């Protein structure tokens with residue numbers, strides 16, 4: 001299977017790592033990584049991103065972010081600690097937002113109760 005230079009289009013010789021015409025470095029075919037050391041902890045990233053998204057969505061995804069972050073933290077052991085920091089950050093952010101959302105709902109509920117009491121007095 002012959003390759004062609006992405007810069008000038010010259011055919012690249014088998015095994016060469018640079019173009020013979022212009023010297024552009026050729027990316028060698030990616031060898032499949034067998035070890036998990038450099039694998040990305042998707043759950044930790046997803047949890048962190050979801051908890052960040054909850055910052056702009058009024059905490060809508062914070063519960064999901066919390067769940068993903070916890071999974072990410074558990075999974076981080078399999079990834080040699082990869083994503084542990086992200087998972088912990090995700091858990092902290094999500095927890096703060098879950099608490100804020102719960103407080104807001106509680107306040108809203110209290111306000112609604114007060115309203116109904118006030119209107120009942122009329």
Ligand SMILES: [Zn+2]
Pocket residue numbers: 005006007008009010019020021022023024
């Ligand atoms: Zn070239």
